Amino acid sequence: MASLRSASPSGFLFLGLLLLAVVGHAVAQSPRERLSLNSDWRFSRFTDNPDQLSYATLKAWILPSSNDFITRAKYQRPSGISPGRNVQYVQSSFDDSKWEPVTLPHDWAIKGPFGAPGVSGSEGKLPYNGVGWYRKTLKLKSGDVSPGKNLYLEVDGAMSYASVFLNGVLVGGWPYGYNSFRLNLTPYAKAGDNILAIRLENAPNSSRWYPGAGLYRNVWLVKVNSVHVAQYGTKVTTPSVSAGSATVDLSVAIENTSNSTKRIDLVTEIYEVDASTGKATGDAKAKFKSVSVNVAGGTKQVVNSTTKLSNPKLWGPAPEQTPHLYVALSKVSAGGNGTVDSVETKFGVRTIVYDGNKGLIVNGAPVYVKGVCNHHDLGSLGAAFNWRAAERQLELLLEMGTNALRTSHNMPASELLDLTDRYGIIVIGETFDTWKTKKVDNDYHLLWDEWHEADMRSYVRRERNHPSIVAWSIGNEMPDQSSALGGQITTELQNIARQEDGTRKSTAGLNNAGPGTALVNALEIIGLNYQGEGKGTSWNSTYPSFHNRYPNKMIWGTETASTVSTRGTYIFPVTSAKTAVVGPSAGENVTTKYVSSYELYHPSWAASPDKVFIQQDNYPYVAGEFVWTGWDYIGEPTPFDNASRSSYFGIIDLAGFKKDRFWLYQARWRPEIPQAHILPHWTWPSRVGQATPVHVFTSGDEAELFVNGKSQGRKKTEKSEYRLRWDNVTYSPGEIEVVAYKNGAKWAGDSKKTVGGPAKLNVTADRTSIENDGYDLSFITVAVVDKNGDTVPQASNTISFSIEGPGEIVSTDNGDPTDMTAFPSLTRKAFSGLALAIVRSKPGSSGSLTVSAASNGLTGGKVIVQAGY
Ligand SMILES: *[C@@H]1O[C@H](CO)[C@@H](O)[C@H](O)[C@H]1NC(C)=O
Ligand SMILES: *[C@@H]1O[C@H](CO)[C@@H](O)[C@H](O)[C@H]1NC(C)=O
Ligand SMILES: *[C@@H]1O[C@H](CO)[C@@H](O)[C@H](O)[C@H]1NC(C)=O
Ligand SMILES: *[C@@H]1O[C@H](CO)[C@@H](O)[C@H](O)[C@H]1NC(C)=O
Ligand SMILES: *[C@@H]1O[C@H](CO)[C@@H](O)[C@H](O)[C@H]1NC(C)=O
Ligand SMILES: *[C@@H]1O[C@H](CO)[C@@H](O)[C@H](O)[C@H]1NC(C)=O
Ligand SMILES: *[C@@H]1O[C@H](CO)[C@@H](O)[C@H](O)[C@H]1NC(C)=O
Ligand SMILES: *[C@@H]1O[C@H](CO)[C@@H](O)[C@H](O)[C@H]1NC(C)=O
Ligand SMILES: *[C@@H]1O[C@H](CO)[C@@H](O)[C@H](O)[C@H]1NC(C)=O
Ligand SMILES: CC(=O)N[C@H]1CO[C@H](CO)[C@@H](O)[C@@H]1O
Numbered sequence: 001m002a003s004l005r006s007a008s009p010s011g012f013l014f015l016g017l018l019l020l021a022v023v024g025h026a027v028a029q030s031p032r033e034r035l036s037l038n039s040d041w042r043f044s045r046f047t048d049n050p051d052q053l054s055y056a057t058l059k060a061w062i063l064p065s066s067n068d069f070i071t072r073a074k075y076q077r078p079s080g081i082s083p084g085r086n087v088q089y090v091q092s093s094f095d096d097s098k099w100e101p102v103t104l105p106h107d108w109a110i111k112g113p114f115g116a117p118g119v120s121g122s123e124g125k126l127p128y129n130g131v132g133w134y135r136k137t138l139k140l141k142s143g144d145v146s147p148g149k150n151l152y153l154e155v156d157g158a159m160s161y162a163s164v165f166l167n168g169v170l171v172g173g174w175p176y177g178y179n180s181f182r183l184n185l186t187p188y189a190k191a192g193d194n195i196l197a198i199r200l201e202n203a204p205n206s207s208r209w210y211p212g213a214g215l216y217r218n219v220w221l222v223k224v225n226s227v228h229v230a231q232y233g234t235k236v237t238t239p240s241v242s243a244g245s246a247t248v249d250l251s252v253a254i255e256n257t258s259n260s261t262k263r264i265d266l267v268t269e270i271y272e273v274d275a276s277t278g279k280a281t282g283d284a285k286a287k288f289k290s291v292s293v294n295v296a297g298g299t300k301q302v303v304n305s306t307t308k309l310s311n312p313k314l315w316g317p318a319p320e321q322t323p324h325l326y327v328a329l330s331k332v333s334a335g336g337n338g339t340v341d342s343v344e345t346k347f348g349v350r351t352i353v354y355d356g357n358k359g360l361i362v363n364g365a366p367v368y369v370k371g372v373c374n375h376h377d378l379g380s381l382g383a384a385f386n387w388r389a390a391e392r393q394l395e396l397l398l399e400m401g402t403n404a405l406r407t408s409h410n411m412p413a414s415e416l417l418d419l420t421d422r423y424g425i426i427v428i429g430e431t432f433d434t435w436k437t438k439k440v441d442n443d444y445h446l447l448w449d450e451w452h453e454a455d456m457r458s459y460v461r462r463e464r465n466h467p468s469i470v471a472w473s474i475g476n477e478m479p480d481q482s483s484a485l486g487g488q489i490t491t492e493l494q495n496i497a498r499q500e501d502g503t504r505k506s507t508a509g510l511n512n513a514g515p516g517t518a519l520v521n522a523l524e525i526i527g528l529n530y531q532g533e534g535k536g537t538s539w540n541s542t543y544p545s546f547h548n549r550y551p552n553k554m555i556w557g558t559e560t561a562s563t564v565s566t567r568g569t570y571i572f573p574v575t576s577a578k579t580a581v582v583g584p585s586a587g588e589n590v591t592t593k594y595v596s597s598y599e600l601y602h603p604s605w606a607a608s609p610d611k612v613f614i615q616q617d618n619y620p621y622v623a624g625e626f627v628w629t630g631w632d633y634i635g636e637p638t639p640f641d642n643a644s645r646s647s648y649f650g651i652i653d654l655a656g657f658k659k660d661r662f663w664l665y666q667a668r669w670r671p672e673i674p675q676a677h678i679l680p681h682w683t684w685p686s687r688v689g690q691a692t693p694v695h696v697f698t699s700g701d702e703a704e705l706f707v708n709g710k711s712q713g714r715k716k717t718e719k720s721e722y723r724l725r726w727d728n729v730t731y732s733p734g735e736i737e738v739v740a741y742k743n744g745a746k747w748a749g750d751s752k753k754t755v756g757g758p759a760k761l762n763v764t765a766d767r768t769s770i771e772n773d774g775y776d777l778s779f780i781t782v783a784v785v786d787k788n789g790d791t792v793p794q795a796s797n798t799i800s801f802s803i804e805g806p807g808e809i810v811s812t813d814n815g816d817p818t819d820m821t822a823f824p825s826l827t828r829k830a831f832s833g834l835a836l837a838i839v840r841s842k843p844g845s846s847g848s849l850t851v852s853a854a855s856n857g858l859t860g861g862k863v864i865v866q867a868g869y
Pocket of ligand 6: 537538539540
C-alpha cells in the first residue's frame with residue numbers, strides 16, 4: 001500500500017484534466033486544447049417545470065447527438081429555429097446573478113435536506129428530482145471560431161436528460177445520465193461572450209437508488225483543427241503477447257470536417273508510464289510504422305498500424321501481478337503544415353483467458369476474483385465525482401484484499417477507470433439496470449428503443465483501452481432476462497462490444513434466468529446474482545446446472561452475499577445458523593432501524609459471507625465473486641425501505657468506517673496477513689450475566705478465547721467454517737482476548753475491553769498534507785474516547801466541527817443509515833463512537849488548515865492539514 005500511496009493523487013488529477021494533451025514528450029505544442037469548464041457556473045433548481053420544455057418536445061434535436069454511435073440511418077437535425085429559444089434562461093439578457101454560483105462536478109441534491117417530497121428512501125430521500133438549469137459565459141477568441149477550427153463540448157456525465165443551448169440554439173443533448181457525450185459547438189459559437197445553458201430534468205421514480213443530480217462529472221471545452229482524431233478515436237490492442245515481445249495494433253479514426261481532401265501522416269510512439277506520476281517516462285520503447293492517407297473533406301477515415309514491443313512489461317492485477325501501463329503518443333500532420341493534432345492513449349499489455357474450469361486467467365496465471373460491486377456515489381459528497389474520494393474507496397478495498405470491481409449498474413466516471421488501471425483492479429464495466437421492461441416507472445426502459453445502441457457503443461468505444469476492464473456487463477437483473485427478447489438483446493449488445501472492442505467477453509448479472517434461457521445460451525460469460533450460492537436459507541446452488549450445460553463458459557458470481565449490518569451494532573439473541581434471513585426477530589432492531597453486525601443476516605434472496613464462501617469452495621470452477629457491496633451507498637436501505645437514507649449492504653459504511661465484515665473478507669482474501677478480529681465490543685452494562693456470543697474472524701486456523709484471563713477453549717476452523725464462534729460466553733465487564741494460531745504456531749491476536757465514559761475527542765486525518773487545487777481532500781476522523789484513549793463503542797455525542805485557514809469543511813457523516821442531518825452540517829452526532837469531516841482547501845490558497853472538533857463536556861481535539869505543498 002505504501003508504494004501506491006506515495007504518488008501524489010493530484011499529479012494524476014492534473015493528468016486527468018489534460019487527458020488527451022501534453023505528456024512532456026514531443027506533443028507540448030499540440031494544437032489540441034482540452035480546457036476544464038468546471039468553474040464559474042450559475043445554477044437553479046425548479047420543482048415545477050419553469051420553461052414548458054420537455055424531452056418529448058426537444059427530442060428531434062437531441063437524437064442527432066447519437067449519430068456517431070448508431071449503425072442505422074443517421075438522424076437529421078430538423079431545419080428551422082430550434083425550440084426553447086424564447087426561454088429566458090438561454091438568453092444572454094437573462095440576469096442569473098441571483099442563481100447559486102457553483103463549481104463542477106456538482107450534485108444539486110446532496111446538500112439535502114433529507115425528506116424531499118415524493119422521494120423515497122430507496123432513492124435516498126434527497127431532492128434529486130425536478131428541473132435544473134446551469135449557465136456559464138464561454139469566452140472565445142476570434143482564432144477559436146475561425147474556419148479550420150472545431151469546438152466541442154464534452155460532458156462526462158449529466159443527470160439527466162441534458163439539453164444543451166449555445167447562444168439560444170439547442171445544440172443537442174443526451175438523456176442517459178450515466179453516459180458521457182460530446183457536442184459540436186462550432187456552428188453556433190462566436191468570438192467574445194457565448195451563453196452556454198444546460199437544462200437537466202430528473203423525473204420522480206426514475207431510479208432504484210440515489211442517482212445524484214446535475215452536472216456531476218467534469219465538463220470540458222475541446223479546441224481542435226478541422227483535421228483531428230475523432231472522439232474516442234484511438235484503439236490499441238495486443239493480439240499476441242509473449243515474454244520477449246508483444247504485437248501492438250493501433251487504429252486511429254481521423255476526422256476531416258473541412259471541405260477539401262487532406263493528406264495526413266500519422267506517427268505514433270510508445271512510452272512507459274511512470275507508476276507514481278502517471279506520466280510518460282524515458283525513451284520511446286517502440287514506434288508504429290507511420291501511415292499516410294488521404295482524408296476527403298467531410299469524412300472520417302480509420303488508419304491502422306502495428307508494431308512490436310520488446311520485453312513488454314505486462315499489466316496484471318495486484319497484488320500478485322503489477323499493473324504496468326504504456327502510453328501511445330500519436331501525432332497527426334497534414335500536408336506540409338506540421339502537427340495538426342496529437343493525442344495520448346494509455347493502454348496495458350496483457351492476455352485474458354476466460355476458462356470454464358479454471359476461471360479468469362490473466363497473463364497465464366489464474367486470478368481468483370475477489371470482487372465487490374459499488375454504486376457511483378461517494379457518500380456525503382454524493383454523485384459529484386471526486387478523484388481523491390474515489391481513490392480512498394479503492395484504497396480501503398485493496399487493504400481488504402479486493403482485486404475486482406463491478407461498476408453497478410452503469411458506466412462510471414472515466415477517471416475511476418484511470419484509477420483501477422493504476423492500482424491494478426480488474427473491472428466489470430456495466431451499462432444498464434433495465435432493458436425494454438421497466439423496474440420503476442421512469443427508468444431507462446423509456447429510452448431503450450432509441451438510445452441503447454448509442455449508449456452501449458459509445459461506452460465501449462470510450463473505455464476500450466483501459467486494461468483494467470476485463471468484461472463488459474450488458475445488464476443487471478433485467479426483467480427481460482428469461483424471455484426470447486432477452487436472447488435477442490444479448491446478441492445485439494454483445495455484437496456491439498465485439499465491433500467496438502473485440503478483446504473482451506461480455507457478461508450480465510442474472511438473478512433468475514436459468515440455464516435453458518435464450519439469454520444464457522447467447523451470453524459469453526455467465527454472471528449469477530445470488531442463485532449460485534442458493535437464495536436465502538436454501539443451499540441449492542444453480543452453479544452445477546449452468547456448468548453442466550455450458551462446461552466451457554466461465555461463470556462468476558456477479559452479485560453475492562447482500563449481507564446487511566450497521567457498524568458497531570449488536571442485537572441479541574444471535575442466530576446459531578451460518579446464514580439467516582433478517583427480520584424483526586432476527587438481527588433487526590425495528591425501533592432504531594439498525595441491523596446486527598454479527599454479519600450473519602441478509603434479505604430473503606441473499607446470504608451471509610460464510611455461506612457464499614462455502615458455495616464458492618464447493619464449486620471451484622466458479623471464477624470468484626462480486627460482493628454486494630464494497631461500500632454503503634445512498635438509497636436502497638433494505639430492510640428498512642422508506643425509513644432510512646442509505647444502504648446496510650456495505651462492508652464499509654457510508655463514511656468509510658470498516659464494519660466487522662471487513663476482517664472476514666480480509667482473512668479469506670489476504671490469508672498471508674496475520675490477523676484476528678474479535679466482536680462484539682465489550683462494554684455492555686445491561687448484559688451482565690447474559691449470554692453474549694463472541695465471534696472471531698482470523699486468517700489463522702485455530703484460536704483460543706480468554707474472558708478476563710480465563711480460557712473459553714481452543715477451537716479449530718473445520719471445513720466450511722470461516723469464523724470461530726463462542727456462542728455461550730457470559731458477559732462480565734473486563735476484557736476478552738483471542739490468540740490465533742496457524743499450523744500450531746502463534747499467528748495473531750485481538751482484544752476488546754470494557755471502556756469508561758466519553759472523555760475526549762481524538763482527531764486524526766488520513767492525509768495531513770493536501771494539494772490546493774480545490775479538489776484534493778483530507779478525511780478527518782473523530783473518535784469519542786474515554787480517559788484512557790479507548791473508543792467508546794456506543795458513544796453518540798454531538799460534535800461541532802470548525803476550520804481555520806484557507807479551506808472548508810465540505811461535509812460530515814457518521815455512517816448511520818438513519819441520520820437525517822444534512823451532509824453539509826458542521827454539527828453531527830458520533831455514531832458507534834465515530835464521526836467524519838471532509839476538508840478541502842480553497843483553490844490556489846496555501847497554508848495551514850486547523851480542523852477542530854468540540855463536544856459539550858468533553859475535551860476537544862484538532863488536527864492541522866497543510867494545503868498546497
Ligand atoms: C417515503 O418517504 C417519502 C418522504 O421521505 C414520502 O414522500 C413517500 O410518500 C414515502 N413512501 C412510502 C411508500 O411510504
Ligand atoms: C412513485 O411511485 C409510487 C409507487 O408506484 C407512487 O405511489 C408515487 O405516486 C410515485 N411518485 C411520483 C411523484 O410519481
Ligand atoms: C483497422 O482496425 C480496426 C479496429 O481494430 C478494424 O476494425 C479494421 O478492420 C482495421 N482495418 C484494416 C484495413 O485493417
Ligand atoms: C465549406 O464550404 C462552405 C460553403 O462553400 C463554407 O461556408 C464553409 O465555411 C466551408 N467550411 C470550412 C471548414 O472551410
Ligand atoms: C495548410 O495550411 C494552409 C493555410 O492555412 C491551408 O490552406 C491548407 O489547406 C493546409 N493544408 C493542409 C493539408 O491542411
Ligand atoms: C433443493 O433441491 C431439492 C432437490 O432438487 C428440492 O427437493 C428442495 O425443495 C430444494 N430446496 C429449496 C429450499 O429450494
Ligand atoms: C433496540 O434499540 C432500543 C433503543 O436503543 C433498545 O432500547 C432496545 O433494547 C433495542 N432492541 C433490541 C432487540 O436490541
Ligand atoms: C450453549 O448453551 C446452550 C444452552 O445453555 C446449550 O444447549 C448449547 O449446547 C451450548 N452450546 C455450546 C456450543 O456449548
Ligand atoms: C487517536 O489519535 C492517534 C493519533 O492522533 C491515533 O494514533 C490513535 O489511533 C487514535 N485513537 C483512536 C482510538 O482513534
Ligand atoms: C463539417 C463536416 O463536413 N463535418 C463532417 C466531417 O466528417 C465527419 C465524419 O464523416 C462528419 O460526421 C462530419 O459531419
